[in-house]
Amino acid sequence: MSERIISCSAAIAEVLTEEMTRDERIFIIGEDLVYHGGIFGQFKGLPEKFPGRVIDTPISETCIVGAGLGAALTGMRPLVDMHFADFVTCAMDEIANQSAKIRYMFGGQVKVPLVIWAPDGAGLGAAAHHSQSLESWFVHTPGLKVVVPSEPADVKGLLTASLRDDDPIIFFQHKKLFAKMGPVPEGEYVIPLGKAAVKRQGKDVTILTYGSGYYLTIEAVKELAGLGIEAEVIDLRTLKPLDFKTIAESLKKTYRAVVVHEACLTGGFGAELVARISSELFDYLDAPVLRVATKDVPIPFSPPLEKFVLPSVEDIVKAVRQVTYC
Amino acid sequence: MSDESNTLLSLYRTMVTVRKFETLAGELFAAGKIPGFIHLSIGQEGSSVGVCSILRPDDYLITTHRGHGHVIAKGGDLKRMVAELMGRKTGYCKGKGGSMHIADFSLGILGANGVVAGGFPIITGAGLSIKLRKTEQVAVCFFGDGASNRGPFHEALNMAAIWKLPILFVCENNCYASTTKTSYACSIIDIANRAKGYGIPGVSVDGNDVLAVRHAAAEAVGRARQGEGPTLLENKTYRRRGHFEGDPQRYRDQAEVVEWEQKNDPISRFTTILMKKKILTKDLEREIAAKIEADLKEAVEFAEQSEWPKPEEALEDLFVNP
Ligand SMILES: Cc1ncc(C[n+]2csc(CCOP(=O)(O)OP(=O)(O)O)c2C)c(N)n1
Ligand SMILES: [Mg+2]
Numbered sequence: 001m002s003e004r005i006i007s008c009s010a011a012i013a014e015v016l017t018e019e020m021t022r023d024e025r026i027f028i029i030g031e032d033l034v035y036h037g038g039i040f041g042q043f044k045g046l047p048e049k050f051p052g053r054v055i056d057t058p059i060s061e062t063c064i065v066g067a068g069l070g071a072a073l074t075g076m077r078p079l080v081d082m083h084f085a086d087f088v089t090c091a092m093d094e095i096a097n098q099s100a101k102i103r104y105m106f107g108g109q110v111k112v113p114l115v116i117w118a119p120d121g122a123g124l125g126a127a128a129h130h131s132q133s134l135e136s137w138f139v140h141t142p143g144l145k146v147v148v149p150s151e152p153a154d155v156k157g158l159l160t161a162s163l164r165d166d167d168p169i170i171f172f173q174h175k176k177l178f179a180k181m182g183p184v185p186e187g188e189y190v191i192p193l194g195k196a197a198v199k200r201q202g203k204d205v206t207i208l209t210y211g212s213g214y215y216l217t218i219e220a221v222k223e224l225a226g227l228g229i230e231a232e233v234i235d236l237r238t239l240k241p242l243d244f245k246t247i248a249e250s251l252k253k254t255y256r257a258v259v260v261h262e263a264c265l266t267g268g269f270g271a272e273l274v275a276r277i278s279s280e281l282f283d284y285l286d287a288p289v290l291r292v293a294t295k296d297v298p299i300p301f302s303p304p305l306e307k308f309v310l311p312s313v314e315d316i317v318k319a320v321r322q323v324t325y326c
Numbered sequence: 327m328s329d330e331s332n333t334l335l336s337l338y339r340t341m342v343t344v345r346k347f348e349t350l351a352g353e354l355f356a357a358g359k360i361p362g363f364i365h366l367s368i369g370q371e372g373s374s375v376g377v378c379s380i381l382r383p384d385d386y387l388i389t390t391h392r393g394h395g396h397v398i399a400k401g402g403d404l405k406r407m408v409a410e411l412m413g414r415k416t417g418y419c420k421g422k423g424g425s426m427h428i429a430d431f432s433l434g435i436l437g438a439n440g441v442v443a444g445g446f447p448i449i450t451g452a453g454l455s456i457k458l459r460k461t462e463q464v465a466v467c468f469f470g471d472g473a474s475n476r477g478p479f480h481e482a483l484n485m486a487a488i489w490k491l492p493i494l495f496v497c498e499n500n501c502y503a504s505t506t507k508t509s510y511a512c513s514i515i516d517i518a519n520r521a522k523g524y525g526i527p528g529v530s531v532d533g534n535d536v537l538a539v540r541h542a543a544a545e546a547v548g549r550a551r552q553g554e555g556p557t558l559l560e561n562k563t564y565r566r567r568g569h570f571e572g573d574p575q576r577y578r579d580q581a582e583v584v585e586w587e588q589k590n591d592p593i594s595r596f597t598t599i600l601m602k603k604k605i606l607t608k609d610l611e612r613e614i615a616a617k618i619e620a621d622l623k624e625a626v627e628f629a630e631q632s633e634w635p636k637p638e639e640a641l642e643d644l645f646v647n648p
Contacts, residue, residue, distance in 0.1 A: 035505040035577035058475035058511035059442050059503055087441065090476070125362030125413075127424045129440025300640050302413030302421030303361055308637030 003153075003183040008173065011156040011184050012042045016079070018188065019163045020050050023077060026163060027053040030064055030081025030117075039083060040119060040178045061090035065116065069099050069168075072114040077163065085120035085172060086132050099168040100143030111166040115159075121174035121212050121262055122299045122310055131299035131306075133211070133263035138170045139239050139272065145169040145193055146239040150214035152182040154237055157191030165193060174212040174262070194241030198250065202230035205320050206250040206257045208273055210236040213260040213292075213311070220316035227317075229324055239269055247273070248281055255286040256323040260316055265293040287323040292316050331605045337379055337536055338600060341371040341593050343618050344395040347404065348567075350622050351394065351411060351425075355571045359630075360411050364425040367395040369534070369566035372592035373498050374399045376539025376561070377466060380547050386434045386452045386465040388445035391426045392498075392565075393438035396468050401433050404625040414632035421635040422643065434463075442503075443473040446482035446495075453491030453556070464550045466494045472503025474517050483524040483558065490555035494546045497558065498533065500565035505577040518560035526556050533561025534592040537599075564590070 006014070020026045027050075028043060034056045037044030047054040057064050061082070068080035082088055088095060095116060103112050122131035138144045145167055149155045155173065162169045199214070200221060209217045214235050221231045232250050236243065251257055257277060259270035270291035277289050295309040320326075327335075348366040355364050367374060370392075378399030381387065389396040397407060403418075410417025411425050418428050429437035436452060439445050449467035456463045473479060474497055486493045497517045501508050514520070521528025527546070531538045539561055546557035564586040568575050600606035 031503075032505040036574070039504075056506055056510070058506070059472040060475050060477070062477050090441070090443075125424065127362060127427055127440060128422075129426065129444075295641060297640060297644050300422040301362060301419075301424030301427065302417075302635050304413075304634050304637050305421055305640040308640045 002186050004186065005181050006152060006184050007179055007181050008152045008155045009040065009042045009044070009178045011152040012159060013044050013046060014184075015156050015159045015163070016043065016046055017049060019160060020046070020053060023163075025075065025077040026079065027055060027076060028079045028081060029055045029057060029068055031057055031059055031083050033081060038081060040175065042178055061087050062094060065091035065094035066098070068114050068116070069094055069102070069112065072112050072168075073102070073110055077113040079115045079117055079163065082116060082118040084130050085118035085134055086129055088116075088118060088134060095138070095144070095170070096141045100141050103167070104143055112168045113166045114168045115162045116168070116170045118170060118172050119175045119178075120172045121176060122294070122306060123176055125301060125303060125306065127301040128298035133172070133261070133294070135172050135239060136263055136267060136269050136272075139269055143168065145241065147171045147193065147237070148211040148239060149173060149237055150177065150211055150235055152180060153184045153189070154191060154197070154235070156184050157189045158193070158237060160188070160190045161193050164190070169193075172211065176212060191237065193238045194243055196237055196243035196246040197235045198232060198246065199235050200231065200233040202232035202254070204230045204254060204256070205324050206232045206234060206247070206254045207260060207316070207320070208234050208236060208247060208257060209260040210239065212262045216311060216313055216316060217260050219313045220320070223313065223317050224320055227321070227326060229320060229326060231320060244276060244280070247277070251277065251281050252284050255284055257289045258292060258316065258319045258323060259289065260292045260311060262294055262311060264296050265291060266296050268293050287325070290319040290323055292319050333379075334600060334603075334605055337375055337540070338596060338606065339614055339618070340375045340379070340399050341536060341596065342614060344371045344374060344398050345593055346618050346622055347398055347407070348394060350626070352567070352571055354411070354626070360425070361413055362424050363570045363572070364411065365392040365570050366567045367392050369586060369591065370498055370500060370563045371395060372536040372539050372596070373496065373533045373561035373563055374468070376536040377468075377494070377496050377543040377559070379540050380544045381464065381466065384434055385463050386436055386449070387468070388436045388449050388452070388466070389438045389468045390442070390445065390470060390473070391438065391440055392470065393428065393468070394425070397428050397430065397435055397438070400435055402428070402430055402435065404621055405628040408625040409629040409632050412629045413634065414629050415635040415639070416628070416632040420639065420643070443469065443476035443478045445469060446478040449493055450482045450485050450491065453486055453493040454489065456492050457489065462551045464492045464494060464547050466496060468496045468498060470503060471497060471499040471501070471508040471512060471517055472506070474520065475511055483521070483526065483556070486556040487524040487526045490553060492550035492553070493556040494543065494550060495556060495558045496543075497560045498563055499560055500563050502565050502569065502578070504569045507577070516560060518558055521558035526558060528558040528560070530560040530562060533563035534590050534595060536592060536596050563592075
């Protein structure tokens with residue numbers, strides 16, 4: 001399969017073009033999609049290519065997600081755009097009480113092929129209402145699949161898989177990643193949900209990460225190499241379903257792990273990983289599993305404050321040195 | 327000078343202050359001195375100033391992402407505002423909030439909001455609190471046309487109506503919600519008509535006529551203070567800048583913007599009235615402009631000389647009792 005270097009945004013537009021051509025039931029619904037191709041330009045070209053299938057809405061998150069759900073129950077396969085992940089709060093009932101539970105409550109009678117697209121993350125001076133990483137709320141809601149890609153190729157493969165999946169999926173992509181460039185396979189490319197990727201092999205420590213944490217991690221890995229530490233990097237890609245098998249295989253080789261994510265520390269997905277590791281892999285551990293995450297405050301506006309609360313490359317290096325006693 | 331002339335001049339002064347503040351904020355943003363993103367209210371000064379001109383210092387106000395004008399018109403301190411926009415420790419929120427999250431609780435400003443329609447439920451609570459405490463305060467909620475399409479608007483109007491809460495809901499219909507035309511996203515032309523569904527007065531006025539706004543707000547606030555309940559006031563205006571600074575504005579023709587600017591600028595319109603009444607003269611106009619510019623210059627100097635917050639301060643202010 002040939003590859004070229006394109007951005008996450010280009011990968012998204014490519015997948016949607018391919019999938020919307022293949023399947024007429026797919027449509028996109030949300031605010032401010034038509035004129036600017038989505039507020040991050042991620043749907044560029046699609047409104048022209050698929051007239052009537054990229055639908056601008058009033059500012060009505062409750063009904064945007066609710067309408068997506070209703071359409072999914074009646075034969076369509078919507079992609080709902082949340083604008084900013086922060087606004088999931090305005091549609092929480094439709095996501096957590098309705099989309100996540102309908103199939104189960106009704107005894108499996110119906111499929112819910114719904115993708116909720118939610119650009120998340122901090123680092124842009126956008127302050128407390130436009131910067132959150134909320135994936136752990138949804139991991140804690142049975143009935144939802146949670147996807148958090150990092151590199152453009154992952155975005156392509158996972159978005160394709162999400163659009164073809166018959167369950168409700170919340171798809172978080174960090175806002176800073178839209179412009180990230182990377183090699184992306186041409187043509188059809190599917191990454192099955194629930195499949196982590198070992199993005200770098202190493203024998204001394206396993207770093208478990210996803211989303212924006214991946215980029216910090218690869219920076220840290222370079223520094224660690226200078227210290228003679230070979231880190232294995234696992235990009236989880238989907239949190240639910242979780243590929244624990246890949247995690248276990250790696251830990252049985254390295255005996256040490258550090259979790260890196262941008263969501264805040266307490267109750268974050270790292271806590272779940274540490275719990276699973278300690279209950280299932282206790283005998284393999286040579287050190288406590290450490291977490292690198294955002295400090296437990298809302299994201300502040302001012303750059304020095306924001307920088308301080310977010311996880312850094314140095315935080316990762318420090319945590320790895322601690323678990324490797326180096 | 328008569329009381330009336332003084333009032334009119336004070337309206338004028340505040341409108342020019344808002345305009346110059348917003349223009350300056352745009353410049354500081356373009357110069358990379360304001361992080362994040364900002365939304366300006368240039369062309370909407372008739373609404374912010376007209377409404378706030380009839381409020382008492384102890385009245386409450388909640389605003390939006392496009393809230394600088396409301397804060398200034400309610401008496402906000404320019405220095406602390408500029409400092410907040412620039413992320414400094416001396417800013418209104420010690421750099422934690424930024425443009426979209428300015429508040430001054432000492433002036434009854436319960437905050438700007440980054441979530442569209444985030445203010446409706448809160449203003450309902452402020453109105454309820456006024457009623458429970460039996461004061462004669464009033465609570466004002468500014469919001470956009472776009473916000474009136476969210477559920478909280480409807481819940482708040484109904485709740486305020488059944489309890490006759492002393493609330494003034496002020497819709498600033500500026501023809502757009504981000505890239506989306508109001509005429510596309512709203513099922514009616516006059517958003518004030520939505521009041522009918524909740525059995526409360528709904529009034530649409532020319533939002534670029536500061537005196538019309540002031541008059542309508544005075545009536546509504548008067549009713550609220552008498553215990554006669556809420557009003558929905560719609561100020562029809564126009565957003566002349568992009569939704570945010572840097573917005574490529576592919577959704578509109580610039581000719582439309584120029585037309586509003588040339589034919590329907592709230593400050594020019596009011597200037598003409600004041601000149602005709604001989605309340606304002608060319609000299610006074612220059613004098614007022616110079617004073618405001620000096621104040622703003624001082625505010626920028628204050629902000630630029632202010633310290634950045636120390637990183638560890640990010641961990642403060644979360645709880646009263648940590
Ligand atoms: C709940 C929510 N949805 C979407 C947004 C993104 N957003 C910010 S401002 C805006 C447009 C608001 O339009 P309007 O209410 O008319 O106010 P205006 O910007 O015109 O002053 C949108 C969609 C948001 N901040 N909050
Ligand atoms: Mg508007």
